[in-house]
Amino acid sequence: xxxxxxxxxxxxxxxxxxxxxxxxxxxxxxxxIGTLYLIFAGLMFFIGGxxxxxxxxxxxxxxxxxxxxxxxxxxxxxxxLVMIFGAIMPAFVGLANWMIPLMIxxxxxxxxxxxxxxxxxxxxxxxxxxxxxxxxxxxxxxxxTMYPPLSIQGGDGIAFLIFFVHLSGISSIxxxxxxxxxxxxxxxxxxxxxxxxxxxWTWLITAFLLIAVMPxxxxxxxxxxxxxxxxxxxxxAAGGGDPVLFQHVFWFFGHPEVYIMILPAFGIISEVIPTxxxxxxxxxxxxxxxxxxxxxxxxxxxxxxxxxxxxxxxxELFFMYATMLIAVPTGVKVFNWVTxxxxxxxxxxxxxxxxVAFVILFTIGGFSGIMLALVPADFQYQDTYFxxxxxxxxxxxxxxxxxxxxxxxxxxxxxGHMYSERWGKIxxxxxxxxxxxxxxxxxxxxxxGMPRRIPDYNVAFADFNMISSIGGFVFGASQLIxxxxxxxxxxxAKRKASDRVWEGAKGLEWTVPSPAPHHTFxxxxxxxxxxxxxxxxxx
Amino acid sequence: xxxxxxxxDPATRRAGVRRTVIILILVIAVILGLFLSQFL
Numbered sequence: 001x002x003x004x005x006x007x008x009x010x011x012x013x014x015x016x017x018x019x020x021x022x023x024x025x026x027x028x029x030x031x032x033i034g035t036l037y038l039i040f041a042g043l044m045f046f047i048g049g050x051x052x053x054x055x056x057x058x059x060x061x062x063x064x065x066x067x068x069x070x071x072x073x074x075x076x077x078x079x080x081l082v083m084i085f086g087a088i089m090p091a092f093v094g095l096a097n098w099m100i101p102l103m104i105x106x107x108x109x110x111x112x113x114x115x116x117x118x119x120x121x122x123x124x125x126x127x128x129x130x131x132x133x134x135x136x137x138x139x140x141x142x143x144x145t146m147y148p149p150l151s152i153q154g155g156d157g158i159a160f161l162i163f164f165v166h167l168s169g170i171s172s173i174x175x176x177x178x179x180x181x182x183x184x185x186x187x188x189x190x191x192x193x194x195x196x197x198x199x200x201w202t203w204l205i206t207a208f209l210l211i212a213v214m215p216x217x218x219x220x221x222x223x224x225x226x227x228x229x230x231x232x233x234x235x236x237a238a239g240g241g242d243p244v245l246f247q248h249v250f251w252f253f254g255h256p257e258v259y260i261m262i263l264p265a266f267g268i269i270s271e272v273i274p275t276x277x278x279x280x281x282x283x284x285x286x287x288x289x290x291x292x293x294x295x296x297x298x299x300x301x302x303x304x305x306x307x308x309x310x311x312x313x314x315x316e317l318f319f320m321y322a323t324m325l326i327a328v329p330t331g332v333k334v335f336n337w338v339t340x341x342x343x344x345x346x347x348x349x350x351x352x353x354x355x356v357a358f359v360i361l362f363t364i365g366g367f368s369g370i371m372l373a374l375v376p377a378d379f380q381y382q383d384t385y386f387x388x389x390x391x392x393x394x395x396x397x398x399x400x401x402x403x404x405x406x407x408x409x410x411x412x413x414x415x416g417h418m419y420s421e422r423w424g425k426i427x428x429x430x431x432x433x434x435x436x437x438x439x440x441x442x443x444x445x446x447x448x449g450m451p452r453r454i455p456d457y458n459v460a461f462a463d464f465n466m467i468s469s470i471g472g473f474v475f476g477a478s479q480l481i482x483x484x485x486x487x488x489x490x491x492x493a494k495r496k497a498s499d500r501v502w503e504g505a506k507g508l509e510w511t512v513p514s515p516a517p518h519h520t521f522x523x524x525x526x527x528x529x530x531x532x533x534x535x536x537x538x539x
Numbered sequence: 540x541x542x543x544x545x546x547x548d549p550a551t552r553r554a555g556v557r558r559t560v561i562i563l564i565l566v567i568a569v570i571l572g573l574f575l576s577q578f579l
Contacts, residue, residue, distance in 0.1 A: 110556045185555035
């Protein structure tokens, strides 16, 4: 393995380019582009979060208080689009950019200029999307799923949304090609596929998912565009089309998309838990195969989003059983995380706290997913707050907590300074309590029959909505602590981070100095199996 | 043990990257082709 000081000395000759514009707008450096992605994702997290705050304020009590019903629908639609395509996905791409080359001993991504373009498409895409709020017909309001005929009965916001999907889809596909090309071709000699860190494995599989489904989404929304503006009838029953066809096309993208948003989080958790357990990951190979199994199954479960559309009984049974099958490889993962911790020398720094919370709370989201997979039960749950509770457990306490664990875990390596552990823990405890206050009552609301995507509701639902809104405000406000902690760490912190940062950390990324120099592994490292987290898998 | 160590030589790496990108673009073309063939 490359010695840290040798590496640092060698790479110190290559400094970051001078000048703000050249460094950040014309960057081809994986670390700078990773930083850009993460800053962008953070910004979008707060824009989407602000929309969520307005939604929860409106739902604080029955009756119409703050916003018009149509604007409420715009907010629910845009909140989802901003959080999915603007916050979660770019955050994971940012982490991939920063960490994959460091983890596999590569000097940079395989296609650095394309990397720059992948990122810089996003600000333009989101400018287009968010500007739709100022159109005469307002922003898209038919839900992020864009189901016709509703989605194309509004104003021209849908055209902006479709163009946004095209641009961010191109960005995602280019990012995925870059990640696959990097992992398959840029690994240091000796870094076999089955020695790669799990985060790299999960991203490799995620990138294949992106390549498989993004073109389908692009095709589907283009058909929506031609239906609205060019007289086609793909989804128009009056013209011989079928609106349910769009749902099939959308969810063929949409379900793998769910795994695109969670597999990299699995990877992060699989790095964090062994580090703070001071043990190798239990069942490394099983983790890789479970990830691949989940990815495969994600392609054959899409119609579980459509049980109430009138599918044939055979199809409902197939999609129900296939969906429940996902619990098997997911169970393998949860078992392996728990078993990694078992008997370990555990310490609970902030990344580990988020990782443990992830394992517990994501599993709650998984359990409600199994409930939703049951066809007869789903007829009851469809379009209720139970679904909202389910996917927020998966995406907030799952994906977002995974990102937070990753940011706290790697921030000292990026910045060269230790974040405030005290404020990290305050952020964690406020988040983990408030997020449950926010989302857990939604299960009860859904089971009692409260429909999703409505600005007003029966007084019978008042108490749980008020509790949920209070949780939402606290959760939203506590995220500012994380921003403050990151700004403190990057610009003001005095305590230097060591190269290895964490006592139990293993892997190539911890052999370079902290902060990681602008260029690393210009000379490929020599791999020493004993120092790799998974160096012993062949024995 | 799964094999497949990447080449260390920069030219080999470049060729590998080029090959990977071409294959992935072909995969995308096939997916789009299959998709369009359902409707056209």
